[in-house]
Amino acid sequence: MSLKQSGGPVEQEPAETVRAPREGYSLSARIGAEAVGAFLLVGGALGIGMFNPQGGFAVPFGFGFAVAAAMLAFGYISGGHFNPAITLGTALAGRTAWKHVLPYIVAQVAGASLATTVLWVILRSHPANSQSQSLFAAISNHFDASGSSGFSLAGVFLAEAVCTALLVAVYLGATARAARPGSAPFAVGLALSVLTAFLLPVSNAGLNPARSTATVYFGDGTAAGQLWLFWAAPLLGAVIAGLIYRSAEGAPQRATGKAAEGKAAKGKAADFGYAKDDVDVTGADKPQQEPDNGAAEAKDFFDGQGGPASRGNKSAK
Template identity: 30%
Template sequence: MEHSIMVQALGELVGTFILVLLGDGVVAGVSLAKTKANGAGWVAITLGWGFAVTLGVYTSAFMGPAHLNPAVTIAFAMIGKTPWAAVVPFIIAQMIGAFLGAVVVWIQYYPHWQATKDQAAILGTFATGPAIRSPFANLMSELIGTFVLIFALLALTRGELTAGLNPLVVGVVITAIGLSLGGTTGYAINPARDLGPRIAHAVLPIANKGDSDWSYSWIPVVGPIIGGILGALLFVVLP
């Protein structure tokens, strides 16, 4: 029995909260001063994000589709897999969940913000940023990564996987994108994952923080949406 859109939206909020709590949490552990995970590196971050997505899906899929990502919701609506009436409630819920997840990361690592003097590292625990700032190249990185994500998610719907294993495979997809394509921009591939925590960074009284780099913030929103739509449209024309 399918739940109402509001229950499904609650699932989006819960799942995105878990995703950001664990995803931004691993970045904070690696990047902030005097944590036990400090300096663990990119592989730890990509694995942590893969596990975060897996658990986000597991903790919310019993309520709804567990998109946890506006780019997924919009792309699926474009090809008729999600009703358009659900798009706005889902995106609002995803944004709220992402914001709250970031707030709890701030609480979890509370003394470590004071111990960290690197403003870029502090922002990087909340939102993504480019390794080399080049708007076109950065936009293409987010577009390509999200294209792969959406195409892979749709391919899973045609496979023979046991339903309970799908979240694990989605986690593998996220890890693969991070390891192979994420080194350029930090692979937001999810507007809520970037924008919700960026807003949290802007409004929270975080010790030693700098600005929230709003001049870059449109890229991890626009790139994933375009990439997701292209991935979905290409998939539906395949035999």
Template identity: 40%
Template structure:
């Protein structure tokens, strides 16, 4: 597949993740501003998991189904993704997240009595301290985001390993992301994805935008830990013969990678 096609589906997948996941938090977690009436944390967690699961099956065979700068960086450091495509992928994911957040903001403004979002978790933003849904500190947020991103990227690397059962990757990744949200929504409102954090923060501004640095630093650090550690923990990169080879979340090779060279 040409890079343009892969970037196009990365845009679609990331857009769906942010609009569907953040949309569930903004539009459905509460009804008319009444906590507890809507789907709650469990529903939001499931929504994020389902966005990744559905798009991984839909377009994972074309782009690899990253939808997250942390996943892209983790796969690169794990020698499962080519260096030349890292920045195009990350840039596309961020643009898609901003577009999804913008459309979601337009929908939210249509609610009677709409006010500019503010406070902990407002408009599905991430935060710590006064911006944490549960009032958790910067240290707590850093630990949670680094650890859970590392686990998430480790799961991605594991299910796309050439030795893993084929075709079940999206299920494991979707359920993994659901569990991650159940743990960390009270702490940071769950990022583990710098693009997902950037979109909503740009529309809320203020302290949410000022704290955005953590939700780039921590997920990328967690991704680096997982990407570098996976091959040492499992004894192999899990890819094919060439470093740029990687398996898509649904099984097979990442679109755009070269066929493996035959061994003599």
């Protein structure tokens, strides 16, 4: 049970009806934010590559700035994933509810696909629209099946898996409770820029299965046949990063004798996103206890209210 002051006598409410304050984003709002963020990320960055083929570092920085802007604009609603690999990694780390994983991924692919459709329509309006297929083929992810003239399947798979694991690790670390408030978009954006610059000559920089899928519709068919790798490798990297982070996050609890408390918190895990509408405030007898599973972290960072103390104060209110 929890207590609520209503101008006179103290009223009681069932504990299960009390929610963390300032939350209430529905699943439809969350997947909408993920779709719009993926649209901005893929449309903006790939548009730079298509319309400025000699842009040099413009493409890596385009991806980095786009994801930072999308996280700042929409992250407080959904968590700012915009990438199936990050969604899977946060779920394995115990920060995203599994019931949200598939809707998030569908929304991300839909938003990215809509972005490339818009780019295709724009290209078709140009007199030299016969080049649209070759341009989409040029920005699609690929590997050299024979290994004779470029990076082979094994090399591309390793590069994509390792780099995606690093990207997911940066996301998890930058949005951790002890991280500097408000730093997550910039940390993730910089990491994405660096990793994209590294992978461009290797595979055209996948890192994001939604981005890889979105370009195959209008290409020459080769990329579609190789698309499986750009799902398998990033998701493997996400699994590695998510499991390692979850293990590392649980180690301090075991060291301080809080294993039972951590297990109970994981049982009440809500979505890691910036919306904490699934997080229960457990009652007035324990007003400062909140599930320590990362579910409430990211919104606090963007609001500049990071840290257990601030969350305890909010719960007490």
